Amino acid sequence: MRDLAITIFTILTLILFTERSAVSQDTAGAEVTWDQVKPVFQKRCFACHRGEQSRGGLDLSTVGGIKAGSTSGAAVVSGKPEESMIYTLPAHLEDPQMPPNGAKLPQRELDLIFGWIHGGLSERVTAATAPSSKPIRPAMNRPRPRIAAPATAKTEIASLPMAEVQAALMDISATKTLVTTARPLKHVVTAVATSPTASLVAVAGHREVMIYQWTDQSLVTTVPFSPGDVFTLRFSRDGNILLVGGGIGGTSGKAAGFDVATGSTLFEVGSESDVVLAADLSPNGRFVALGGPSRTVRVFDTISGDKVAEMKKHTDWVLSLAFSNDGLLLASGDRFGSLQIWEADSGNPFHTLRGHSGAIHGLVWSADSNTVMSVSEDATVREWDLHQGRQLRLLREEIGGLLATDATAAGSFIVGGRGGKLAVWQKPDHRLREISMDDEVTDLAITQDGTHVIAADVTGNVRLFNLESGIEAGQFVLP
Numbered sequence: 001m002r003d004l005a006i007t008i009f010t011i012l013t014l015i016l017f018t019e020r021s022a023v024s025q026d027t028a029g030a031e032v033t034w035d036q037v038k039p040v041f042q043k044r045c046f047a048c049h050r051g052e053q054s055r056g057g058l059d060l061s062t063v064g065g066i067k068a069g070s071t072s073g074a075a076v077v078s079g080k081p082e083e084s085m086i087y088t089l090p091a092h093l094e095d096p097q098m099p100p101n102g103a104k105l106p107q108r109e110l111d112l113i114f115g116w117i118h119g120g121l122s123e124r125v126t127a128a129t130a131p132s133s134k135p136i137r138p139a140m141n142r143p144r145p146r147i148a149a150p151a152t153a154k155t156e157i158a159s160l161p162m163a164e165v166q167a168a169l170m171d172i173s174a175t176k177t178l179v180t181t182a183r184p185l186k187h188v189v190t191a192v193a194t195s196p197t198a199s200l201v202a203v204a205g206h207r208e209v210m211i212y213q214w215t216d217q218s219l220v221t222t223v224p225f226s227p228g229d230v231f232t233l234r235f236s237r238d239g240n241i242l243l244v245g246g247g248i249g250g251t252s253g254k255a256a257g258f259d260v261a262t263g264s265t266l267f268e269v270g271s272e273s274d275v276v277l278a279a280d281l282s283p284n285g286r287f288v289a290l291g292g293p294s295r296t297v298r299v300f301d302t303i304s305g306d307k308v309a310e311m312k313k314h315t316d317w318v319l320s321l322a323f324s325n326d327g328l329l330l331a332s333g334d335r336f337g338s339l340q341i342w343e344a345d346s347g348n349p350f351h352t353l354r355g356h357s358g359a360i361h362g363l364v365w366s367a368d369s370n371t372v373m374s375v376s377e378d379a380t381v382r383e384w385d386l387h388q389g390r391q392l393r394l395l396r397e398e399i400g401g402l403l404a405t406d407a408t409a410a411g412s413f414i415v416g417g418r419g420g421k422l423a424v425w426q427k428p429d430h431r432l433r434e435i436s437m438d439d440e441v442t443d444l445a446i447t448q449d450g451t452h453v454i455a456a457d458v459t460g461n462v463r464l465f466n467l468e469s470g471i472e473a474g475q476f477v478l479p
């Protein structure tokens with residue numbers, strides 16, 4: 001069955017690519033248009049250059065924004081790429097290099113930017129992307145799993161312009177999903193969290209959260225999350241409140257607390273201009289901290305709903321947040337790899353902890369609140385001493401970039417990552433075992449009794465594993 005699916009997939013891919021190559025030949029030598037160059041800026045620059053909070057005052061998300069330039073002047077000279085900062089900075093011909101601290105853009109993307117400026121900043125829509133009589137594929141408004149195109153398609157991809165590659169990948173990914181799964185468009189599970197006091201696990205669904213009994217994987221209840229897509233889940237330390245954070249990309253973000261017993265909404269805080277990617281409840285349940293692409297950490301009082309602190313030291317998206325167990329400190333990690341520690345009540349900076357060179361996706365405090373552990377896409381786990389503000393321990397993880405973690409009260413922990421694997425560590429430094437998932441691990445949580453882990457991957461599988469044996473003990477069926 002799997003072989004058949006792959007064959008169908010390959011055939012479809014070939015058809016798709018033949019079609020696309022024909023299109024690209026038709027348009028060869030033609031001007032580069034905005035819809036072709038926009039995906040490059042989107043992928044490489046929008047994180048810092050989109051909308052009102054753009055760095056250097058330069059908004060690269062619209063042609064108007066590009067023409068308006070940066071705070072220091074023009075960013076583009078039509079027809080003259082070599083005099084245009086939006087080309088010379090990413091091409092590393094001038095300083096500051098863009099993106100800052102990042103690798104130089106691939107040549108074909110630079111060629112697109114060059115061609116677009118050279119051709120006079122065309123806003124026309126190309127034939128390749130113009131609406132056509134072809135059936136429109138279902139929109140996928142959530143993160144799409146990255147997939148590796150088969151070898152036959154890869155060489156084709158290399159010779160296509162970026163915009164077409166993106167379009168093709170979207171097509172492949174939609175096609176693949178339709179071909180290989182019975183249910184169309186399986187949902188990417190962005191977050192899972194376990195109750196610290198009961199045998200419950202919360203799993204992020206599409207604008208809702210499913211709560212299961214993990215012991216028999218039965219669905220207990222479903223809680224709707226009206227603010228949008230769910231990006232983060234956390235139970236309160238007494239297990240009574242489920243904190244849900246999320247929103248609508250580029251538009252709005254909120255965090256809401258639900259009564260686990262009744263499913264009713266207890267509070268809703270934040271009126272962010274982008275999604276909430278990280279959130280935590282203080283140990284006494286009184287405060288909620290949240291963060292996201294705004295790079296600002298905000299703390300709200302759950303009773304009054306008021307904002308009580310706002311912390312602005314992060315230079316990139318805030319991806320992880322955790323209050324210490326004594327409630328005195330708050331740790332926040334960002335996509336750039338910087339880790340900030342704040343005084344929870346005042347919001348005053350306490351420590352800036354430097355070491356990670358990749359996004360920080362997980363934070364866990366020690367039971368006594370003396371240390372915090374951070375896991376990062378740089379494939380390391382670090383433990384930090386909060387009294388002295390220095391790194392205590394560094395573990396290099398073989399499974400690659402780390403995207404999720406959880407720990408037991410006794411200090412054992414699990415990490416999961418890009419390579420589709422989980423690694424189980426027992427205190428202090430014993431790597432017990434590795435567990436394989438189907439794909440990139442999006443989140444994981446250890447059960448309240450410390451015997452099992454529940455992990456989700458980008459293909460939408462949510463699986464239960466016994467930690468002692470490493471053997472799969474069940475799967476969660478999503479509605």
Ligand code: HEC
Nearest residue numbers: 044045047048055056070072075085086089090098099100
């Ligand atoms: C991680 C954040 C980040 C990313 C990603 C990024 N930039 Fe920037 N960019 C900045 C910052 C910060 C400044 C302001 C630098 C300064 O004023 O010294 C800036 C400034 C600029 C400027 C104006 C420089 C000036 O002196 O006026 C241009 C042009 C620019 N960026 C282009 C780009 C392009 C093109 C990309 C994508 C290929 C990109 N940037 C990606 C952070 C970023």
